[in-house]
Amino acid sequence: MSGHGTPNRYRQQATHTIRDEPYVRESVLSGTDRANDHRNHAYAEIDADRWRDWGRDAKTHTLTNLDRYLEEAERNLEANGVRVHWAETAADALTVLRGIVREHDVRSVVKAKSMLTEELGVNEHLERLNVRVRETDLGEYIVQIMGEPPSHIVAPVMHLSLDDCRQIFQQVLGTPRHGTPEELVAAARKALRQEFLAADLGISGGNFLVAETGTVALIENEGNIRLSTSLPRVHVAFVGIEKLIPRFEDLAGFIQLTARAATGQPIGNYVSFIQGPKKDDEVDGPEEVHVVLVDNGRTTLLADEAAWEALRCVRCGACLNICPVYRQTGGHAYGWTYSGPIGAIIAPGILGLEEALPLPFASSLCGACADVCPVRIPIPELLLHWRERAVEEGLTPLTERVGLEAYTRAATHPLLFRAGGTLLRRTPWQLGGTALPILKGWTQERTTPEPSPKSFQALWKEGIE
Numbered sequence: 346m347s348g349h350g351t352p353n354r355y356r357q358q359a360t361h362t363i364r365d366e367p368y369v370r371e372s373v374l375s376g377t378d379r380a381n382d383h384r385n386h387a388y389a390e391i392d393a394d395r396w397r398d399w400g401r402d403a404k405t406h407t408l409t410n411l412d413r414y415l416e417e418a419e420r421n422l423e424a425n426g427v428r429v430h431w432a433e434t435a436a437d438a439l440t441v442l443r444g445i446v447r448e449h450d451v452r453s454v455v456k457a458k459s460m461l462t463e464e465l466g467v468n469e470h471l472e473r474l475n476v477r478v479r480e481t482d483l484g485e486y487i488v489q490i491m492g493e494p495p496s497h498i499v500a501p502v503m504h505l506s507l508d509d510c511r512q513i514f515q516q517v518l519g520t521p522r523h524g525t526p527e528e529l530v531a532a533a534r535k536a537l538r539q540e541f542l543a544a545d546l547g548i549s550g551g552n553f554l555v556a557e558t559g560t561v562a563l564i565e566n567e568g569n570i571r572l573s574t575s576l577p578r579v580h581v582a583f584v585g586i587e588k589l590i591p592r593f594e595d596l597a598g599f600i601q602l603t604a605r606a607a608t609g610q611p612i613g614n615y616v617s618f619i620q621g622p623k624k625d626d627e628v629d630g631p632e633e634v635h636v637v638l639v640d641n642g643r644t645t646l647l648a649d650e651a652a653w654e655a656l657r658c659v660r661c662g663a664c665l666n667i668c669p670v671y672r673q674t675g676g677h678a679y680g681w682t683y684s685g686p687i688g689a690i691i692a693p694g695i696l697g698l699e700e701a702l703p704l705p706f707a708s709s710l711c712g713a714c715a716d717v718c719p720v721r722i723p724i725p726e727l728l729l730h731w732r733e734r735a736v737e738e739g740l741t742p743l744t745e746r747v748g749l750e751a752y753t754r755a756a757t758h759p760l761l762f763r764a765g766g767t768l769l770r771r772t773p774w775q776l777g778g779t780a781l782p783i784l785k786g787w788t789q790e791r792t793t794p795e796p797s798p799k800s801f802q803a804l805w806k807e808g809i810e
């Protein structure tokens with residue numbers, strides 16, 4: 346799977362992965378199994394229910410007062426010497442970036458892992474400006490070399506095996522064909538050091554933005570974010586407006602909620618607090634720091650009374666790891682930056698329902714995602730909300746609408762219901778859908794249970810008599 350699909354082609358992309366790329370499924374299953382184990386152990390160590398309630402309430406409070414906290418954050422960022430930009434759309438965010446690139450004559454960029462910059466198309470934009478851009482997170486580095494987008498919001502190469510990585514490293518960095526993970530990492534580290542030293546600009550996202558102190562908080566495990574944000578002379582952080590949190594002390598809860606759900610760690614190996622450019626008495630740090638506060642559809646989502654809760658997301662990836670649909674297809678099938686359950690509930694808000702249509706339907710509604718979400722987003726309810734909207738707006742297939750309308754009429758009319766039951770009991774169900782081609786999509790992969798030879802009413806009557 347190239348990974349360059351669109352949400353609208355989800356069905357074809359998912360079918361292709363499952364049918365033609367069985368190795369993707371193998372890698373995703375083993376990666377997500379490991380991630381689920383780690384998450385479960387990490388959450389067993391704390392009073393998880395209490396912390397998840399706290400996370401839900403703290404995020405809800407912030408989103409309910411977002412205007413106030415955004416203004417407070419802007420004031421405090423500026424007081425720290427940070428240049429603040431507002432971007433209503435992806436195009437606005439890229440225009441800000443272009444201005445910074447031109448102002449500083451930027452030729453090369455190192456980038457820390459950031460899903461928001463994927464959403465905005467930052468790399469493609471920089472390439473169009475003839476700026477060299479290098480991803481520095483190991484997984485992102487690999488997918489960039491392969492010309493693919495990441496397939497998971499936390500583990501970009503969830504779809505690859507160790508052997509896939511060995512082959513890529515052999516071709517690009519000349520490592521041994523059967524190199525150990527340590528040898529591969531050492532080779533990447535050596536290559537990336539040169540990139541860090543040569544870069545004019547470092548780009549990051551932001552896990553959290555603290556309103557009361559104007560601090561951008563970044564959690565990571567590899568140290569590449571710290572280098573990307575402190576070595577180049579200019580640092581630009583793209584932060585979604587939903588990443589606001591009110592107080593510095595809230596970080597203690599959010600960092601552990603996120604790290605435990607994402608990787609099973611109580612805290613990331615490195616946590617950086619960006620508090621403005623280098624001061625006169627400091628040796629390290631950029632001379633200039635910019636924070637771009639990005640909306641790109643988030644306020645529209647916030648205004649949707651039924652869908653806004655998706656904005657509580659801290660992008661931990663736990664819902665992807667547990668999702669029986671994601672685990673079969675991996676992330677590329679979703680055809681968008683955010684895959685899995687969280688992708689399915691924010692895509693309609695950000696891309697528009699028509700563009701994202703198949704994604705809310707890519708779920709069995711088992712509810713496992715809601716059970717692991719550290720901020721208790723009711724994901725199945727939001728999936729149903731988008732499905733209802735799709736029906737109301739006439740976006741679902743005509744056959745489905747007609748079929749469900751017919752069923753509704755039959756199910757609410759006793760005579761029709763009885764006649765329908767008699768007809769179904771006489772239908773040759775076990776023909777794998779060949780007898781009912783219209784139901785092929787449902788029947789060809791499932792063993793349809795035989796209907797009872799007698800209706801419930803008939804059995805009930807017999808029981809009474």
Ligand code: SF4
Binds near residue numbers: 606658687719722
């Ligand atoms: S929806 Fe919840 S579980 Fe999924 S990525 Fe967001 S915070 Fe994590």
